[in-house]
Amino acid sequence: MxxxxxxxxxxxxxxxxxxxxxxxxxxxxxxxxxxxxxxxxKPVHFVRGEGMWLYDPDGRAYLDFYNNVPSLGHCHREVNAAMAEQAGRISANTRYLEPKLIDYAERLVETFPVEIDHVVFTCTGSESNDLALRIARLDSGNEGVIVSAYAYHGTSAAVAAVSPNLGDAVKLSPNVRMVSLPGPQGVPEAQAPDYFEAQVRAAIFDLNRRGIGVAALLIDSIFSSDGVWIDPPGFIAGGVAAVREAGGLFIADEVQPGFGRTGVHMWGFERHNVVPDLVTLGKPMGNGFPIGAVVGRSAPMDKFGTTARYSNTFAGNTMGIATADAVLTILQRDRxxxxxxxxxxxxxxxxxxxxxxxxxxxxxxxxxxxxxxxxxxxxxxxxxxxxxxxxxxxxxxxxxxxxxxxxxxxxxxKVRPPLVCxxxxxxxxxxxxxxxxxxxxx
Amino acid sequence: MxxxxxxxxxxxxxxxxxxxxxxxxxxxxxxxxxxxxxxxxKPVHFVRGEGMWLYDPDGRAYLDFYNNVPSLGHCHREVNAAMAEQAGRISANTRYLEPKLIDYAERLVETFPVEIDHVVFTCTGSESNDLALRIARLDSGNEGVIVSAYAYHGTSAAVAAVSPNLGDAVKLSPNVRMVSLPGPQGVPEAQAPDYFEAQVRAAIFDLNRRGIGVAALLIDSIFSSDGVWIDPPGFIAGGVAAVREAGGLFIADEVQPGFGRTGVHMWGFERHNVVPDLVTLGKPMGNGFPIGAVVGRSAPMDKFGTTARYSNTFAGNTMGIATADAVLTILQRDRxxxxxxxxxxxxxxxxxxxxxxxxxxxxxxxxxxxxxxxxxxxxxxxxxxxxxxxxxxxxxxxxxxxxxxxxxxxxxxKVRPPLVCxxxxxxxxxxxxxxxxxxxxx
Structure with missing residues (x-):
């Protein structure tokens, strides 16, 4: 490392x-x-953005092959117009009845497999992962979390504690276990599913032996911070099944792969032909506006919702919803x-x-x-x-x-241009x- | 309860x-x-907002004496224009040089006592409190947090675990201690400072005795979720001093009292004539745009920053900064x-x-x-x-x-109208x- x-x-x-x-x-x-x-x-300094391009104070253009937040390109007019229009009309919070909130929630859920039918909004990918861990821990009654060796899932205390990518200065939770990925270990593709499952089973065994139990397998389906290890498709399925057998949930962190980046599919987990219990969203959801979500199966989400109040001031406000709605419309309309x-x-x-x-x-x-x-x-x-x-x-x-x-x-x-390139x-x-x-x- | x-x-x-x-x-x-x-x-449903007023689908007007996010009033034209203008130009992240980020950070810090000279941006008040706890724990080497009896500080796992207001379904951290406030206990004002200090000292004693130590006293200076207990001014000072003696930090949660709500002062802690180590901001900072911050003394913030990388994708992006800058300008210009x-x-x-x-x-x-x-x-x-x-x-x-x-x-x-009423x-x-x-x- x-x-x-x-x-x-x-x-x-x-x-x-x-x-x-x-x-x-x-x-x-x-x-x-x-x-x-x-x-x-040598740091960069930009004063204007448009589509795939960023411009410095001297007017020099830079081609952006890195930023995965403005998936539709920098300063997208249609998205910005939707945001500004809504900001000038009303930005209600989620404790008021708001048809646009419901419309967008329904449209978003429709992009997922049928088992996934609930959504709770957040403001950032970190908040999404933090909430997903709270739900998984409440649902399972367990505390353990399994992540990849070099995972990064966000900045909150609970999420940073399961992000080995942050290095030695950020203490890991005693309840987290890291599993090696087959790719970086040089495991041949034919053996990758068995290798991954064996890693996950060993982690479960250790968590159970210490009375911690397993709450969740939390992975980003393209393992971006491990170095983008995506093949073979489906190699995670055995590990997912093992976690479910042990009473834990499978959380797909779609903050980076989600909203079409992997091509064809809207969601990265679809490449692996598995259906998560919870899915976490962030970065490109509002093309730069701070909005995220946890989308998932109703059973764990309702178990959480009926007991633990979750109230997030800005999340789901109409300005963010109108912005995200425009993004989803364009993603679908323009294929x-x-x-x-x-x-x-x-x-x-x-x-x-x-x-x-x-x-x-x-x-x-x-x-x-x-x-x-x-x-x-x-x-x-x-x-x-x-x-x-x-x-x-x-x-x-x-x-x-x-x-x-x-x-x-x-x-x-690491190469991840806006999706409109x-x-x-x-x-x-x-x-x-x-x-x-x-x-x-x- | x-x-x-x-x-x-x-x-x-x-x-x-x-x-x-x-x-x-x-x-x-x-x-x-x-x-x-x-x-x-009977739920409310609004389709338009303007200043102090919200309008339902039948055109009926409702006077808003509750929402403390749009402190400058609903759908503020000048704020929205600043947001839209910036969104159409560029919204750079904080890893690029951006003069507006620096300008606003300097302007914000200038509204605080001179000891408080650093700022890190977040997207929500919850993220601010979560980060402040991470900083306090790293700085002190301790884990304990002292809060008021019915405190609410946000939604992340770490912050919910020190928010007794969330009720029994949300497990409290074994490292949190709640202290009673003098007001709700019927303590006469003259004895309030001693009472509060004694409560805090007892909590410190218990945390130390268990080897947990005290990382922070985390309070909202008007104790809003406890029922708004604000008097007498200064009653918290002895408790703050006791926590510092024990090696902990004083975190002022200004998500509700901050940005002028308490009148005269910009910050609620000023009523109590104490200077915090860390201050957390949220709700009205962008008049509805998701933006927050941790502002504080350089020693603990630099100790954290030099070791634990903190990177928050949306926080401090130029769109949010331009919006918050407009809010601060109007707050100061219009007194x-x-x-x-x-x-x-x-x-x-x-x-x-x-x-x-x-x-x-x-x-x-x-x-x-x-x-x-x-x-x-x-x-x-x-x-x-x-x-x-x-x-x-x-x-x-x-x-x-x-x-x-x-x-x-x-x-x-609970009555807290927009500040422009x-x-x-x-x-x-x-x-x-x-x-x-x-x-x-x-």
Missing amino acids: STDLMPNRYRPGEVELPRREAALIARRDNVLGSSYRLQYR IPDNALAMGRRLRAGLEDIAQRHDAIRAIRNAGLFFGIDMGLETAPPAQRQAQALDVVNTMRDDGVLISTTGANEDTL QAEHVDLFLASLECALARLAG | STDLMPNRYRPGEVELPRREAALIARRDNVLGSSYRLQYR IPDNALAMGRRLRAGLEDIAQRHDAIRAIRNAGLFFGIDMGLETAPPAQRQAQALDVVNTMRDDGVLISTTGANEDTL QAEHVDLFLASLECALARLAG
């Missing part, structure tokens, strides 16, 4: 900055303190998941072509428009592979293309990547 | 509803499930806290006048425009007092004026209250 938890960042003194940026950073550090990090060796699939295929083909010419690409994995591209030779030391990945990311940033890194060693390029954007990205690789080799 | 955690709510079958509302509620229950409650015996003080005085004088004619008013407490009005005779059984409060609230709702109840017995009227609104409210009291007596 990388000791630097965000290696792709600005470090004072590493690069020379224009006076304007240096002065801003000094003021920023003074008032925001050390919790905040700036991305890239955005189909575009994610088609552009994902084009991007994958281009990457495979480049990989033939550049040894630095070790492996390519993707589901739709979420890519992990491993950098560096298998035989190279981890630090060297990470340095190569960071060099590529920052060379591309200087070239006006935005991506970053992920994975346990942070040597995997077109062939021309894919080709620009590929050209920039090939230039960066050529410079790396030179 | 009331066994019904939200007594002022709709119960199926209690009142006859028009077919339109009945059908909506059936659909709502079907998809949202049991976590959601509708306020008032909104002064208006809260003046209108609070007018409302208090009117209530005292009414109380002379109506025994049903047992006590009146307020700080600025946050009022608690106890209903029912001291000698009446608690259930009867609660019924009187609910009758008044629902009679006023039918009369087109919105308030609700609070306190351990839910027999205290004017004399005419105060007088309308008073007239409606007097009518409701007359009907109660009749």
Whole structure:
């Protein structure tokens, strides 16, 4: 595991900055303190966004192949118009009768398998995962949570405590167990389902033996922070069944894969042909407006709702609902998941072509428009592979293309453009990547 | 303590509803499930908001004396214009350099005593309290949290576990201790500081004896969910000092009292002449846009920030910052806290006048425009007092004026109008209250 938890960042003194940026950073550090990090060796500063593009104060355009919140593109006019229209009319809370809240809830639930028929709104993906854990713990009567080895599920105390990705400074819960994934362990695909199930069963055994029991298997179906390990489809099914046998729930964290990113499917768990008990939503749900949700089966959600009051001031207010409703309308009307699939295929083909010419690409994995591209030779030391990945990311940033890194060693390029990207954007990205690789080799 | 955690709510079958509302509620229950409650015996449904007023589908106007999120009034044009303008330009995240983020952070911090100079943004008050607890626990190395007897601090797992207000179904943390407040215990004001300090010291003693230690005293300076117990100013100071002696932090939950509600002061803790270590913000910060913050002293915040990465996707995005910046500008430019003080005085004088004619008013407490009005005779059984409060609230709702109840017995009227209310609104409210009291007596 990388000791630097965000290696792709600005470090004072590493690069020379224009006076304007240096002065801003000094003021920023003074008032925001050390919790905040700036991305890239040389920080970026944008004053305008439109679709796939971000513009700096000098008018230079950057192609965004990284931000997965504005899935419909930056500053989407139709979404913003829906938000502004609603803000000017009324933004009622959920304790008042509001037909739009009900309409949207019904539309959202319809995008799920029939077993999943309830929704509770939140404001962020972290709040969604936090609430899902509360529901699973109340429903099961158990406390244990099983996650992947390098999982990240959010920022609240309860969720950070089951997020090993946050590193040693954030104490893990005594009730969490991490399971290895078959992919990063080099397990052949044919054995992946058995391997994963065995890992989960071992975790359940240990949790039961200590009287903790298992409340939930909480996973993101593309394992994004582990480095994007998505294959083979269905490999999680045995682990899911084992958790259910033990009285726990399966929570699918769809904050990153959800809303069409994996292509064809609206939800990432559909690739694995499993139906979760609870599903957590966030990031792209409002294309930037803070809104999330827990969607799930009625039994655990009603058991929670009838006893533990859940009231979230902003969540489900009409302004957020109108915004999310516009996003869902556009996703469906414009067949955005189909575009994610088609552009994902084009991007994958281009990457495979480049990989033939550049040894630095070790492996390519993707589901739709979420890519992990491993950098560096298998035989190279981890630090060297990470340095190569960071060099590529920052060379591309200087070239006006935005991506970053992920994975346990942070040597995997993380590529997840807005879902509205077109062939021309894919080709620009590929050209920039090939230039960066050529410079790396030179 | 009331066994019904939200007594002022709709119960199926209690009142006859028009077919339109009945059908909506059936659909709502079907998809949202049991976590959601509708306020008032007969639910309200609004289609338009403007300033102090909400309008139902038949065009009937309701005077809002309850909602403390839209402090500047419903659908504020200037705030909404700032939000829409920014949404159309760019909404960058905090890992990009953004001068507006820094400008607003500096302006916000300037409204606090000089010791408080750092800010971290969140999306909700719950996230603010959750993060503040994480900071306090990391800084102190302790786990214990001291709260008031009937405190409510939010919805995340960690915060719900220190919110006794949520009732028996939500398990309290083994590390939380509740302290009684002098007011509800009938302690004379002169003895209130000593009483509170003794309560806090006893909690510290118990936490230390069990090896838990004290991480924080977490209180809302007007104790809103305990029933609005605000006097005498300064009564919390000895308790705050005791917690600091024991190595814990003082966290002021300003989600309800903050941003000028208490009149004159911007922050509720200023009434008590104490300077917190951490301050948590939420509700009115964006006049309805989901934004919150933890503001505090640099030592604990930097200790947390340098070790535990805190990254909150939506928090501090430029759209939220532009909205909050407009709110702060208007609060300061239009001297909104002064208006809260003046209108609070007018409302208090009117209530005292009414109380002379109506025994049903047992006590009146307020700080600025946050009022608690106890209903029912001291000698009446608690259930009867609660019924009187609910009758008044629902009679006023039918009369087109919105308030609700609070306190351990839910027999205290909770009155907290938007801070822009004017004399005419105060007088309308008073007239409606007097009518409701007359009907109660009749």
